[in-house]
Amino acid sequence: MAMQTFAGDPGAFRRFDLNRVPSPCFVVDETRLEANLRILADVQARSGATVLCALKAFSMWELAPLVRRYLAGVCASGLWEARLGREQYGGLVETFSPGYKVDEMDEIIRLSDQIVFNTAAAKDRFLPRIRGSGKAVRVGLRFNPGLAVGDDPKYDAAAPGSRLGTPLEHIDAAALQGVDGLHMHTLCEQDLAPLLAIWNHIAPRIRELAPQLQWINFGGGHHITRSDYDRAGLIAFLQRVNAETGLHCYLEPGEAVALDAGILVGEVLDLVENDGLNAVLDVSATCHMPDVLEAPYRPALLNEGGQTRVRLGGPSCLAGDVIGRYAFADAPEIGTRVAFLDQAHYSMVKTTTFNGVRLPALAIWNSETDTLRVIRQFDYQDYRGRLS
Ligand SMILES: Cc1ncc(COP(=O)(O)O)c(C=O)c1O
Known part of the structure; x- marks a missing residue:
């Protein structure tokens, strides 16, 4: 199957400052979620x-x-x-x-x-x-x-x-x-x-x-x-x-x-030149977005665009833990934040701690009031608790 890219609708995330949350972190916009729910409730009521x-x-x-x-x-x-x-x-x-x-x-x-x-x-x-x-x-x-x-x-x-x-x-x-x-x-x-x-x-x-x-x-x-x-x-x-x-x-x-209600925020941990620029992120396809490899598909990147092409991959040992190749206006640096679109569904529910990779924190943002709540952060005990 050809690698599909979904456009994803950034919605209000275009103006979300990615540095407001720990990394990695799923951020769900409750305003967008409510808009989806209103549509579904309308279908329910009218049908x-x-x-x-x-x-x-x-x-x-x-x-x-x-x-x-x-x-x-x-x-x-x-x-x-x-x-x-x-x-x-x-x-x-x-x-x-x-x-x-x-x-x-x-x-x-x-x-x-x-x-x-x-x-x-x-x-x-x-x-x-x-x-x-x-x-x-x-x-x-x-x-x-x-x-x-x-x-x-x-x-x-x-x-x-x-x-x-x-x-x-x-x-x-x-x-x-x-x-x-x-x-x-x-x-x-x-x-x-x-x-x-x-x-x-x-x-x-x-x-x-x-x-x-x-x-x-x-x-x-x-x-x-x-x-x-x-x-x-x-x-x-x-x-x-x-x-x-x-x-x-x-x-x-x-x-x-x-749909389109959440993003997964990550940051660049290291850069490797090999057939172009590779960035190692704290976000992993295999641990945090397994559908990227399973479907497979290429998640859309918030604010993608520019002349610099960068392969984004995870910190796991899996050679194929590659999310995709993306266009940047400027070459990313260590610490640069990125966000993948449309990650509220089928990503948060599928995460693993393979390689002991940290699970993304969970945050809820209200794009109308701009309030942000980090509701859960995971630590070593969460990883250890799944094994014995
Ligand atoms: C039995 C059943 N119901 C509902 C769903 C939800 O499907 P979707 O998330 O594509 O709307 C699934 C998805 O696999 C399913 O297996």
């Missing part, structure tokens, strides 16, 4: 659907009260996210995992309002535990629509051979016993058209199954807060599905919640 925040993408729980003000709840990928959702966010907690551990299920039942299973067999295994708990928990089954509409199979749960979701054609009356809703998730950073294509593909079967069901969840991957996303079309689509099938619709975006 009649329920919109949940996918914690796997963005779970900076200090901002949970803000998220909760706009969205109905969260979707969790398993026990720990369900617990974070219940303890910090409140509202509706939906849990989906492709594989549940037997010894975690009772706590998941206690924490969740809605539990989605990947297969009918898993549902049958755990349904007696749910019923036995005496708690009214909605039960969902994840289906695989069988139509791959993504560019990269790594990010398309409907790609051939996928383990994610039961193929729709295998979902019969027995599979639906004890189930009140269906769930799918196959999109990734997509506009409305791929969702409509999937719906056209699955609608005949969903209409047949709908009388036995109460809800359908269209997962995440909808880039709803991107400026060119067809939000009116999405609202009309959700209303139409509800009108045609009687099913209540759910969406569970993650990336769209925190």
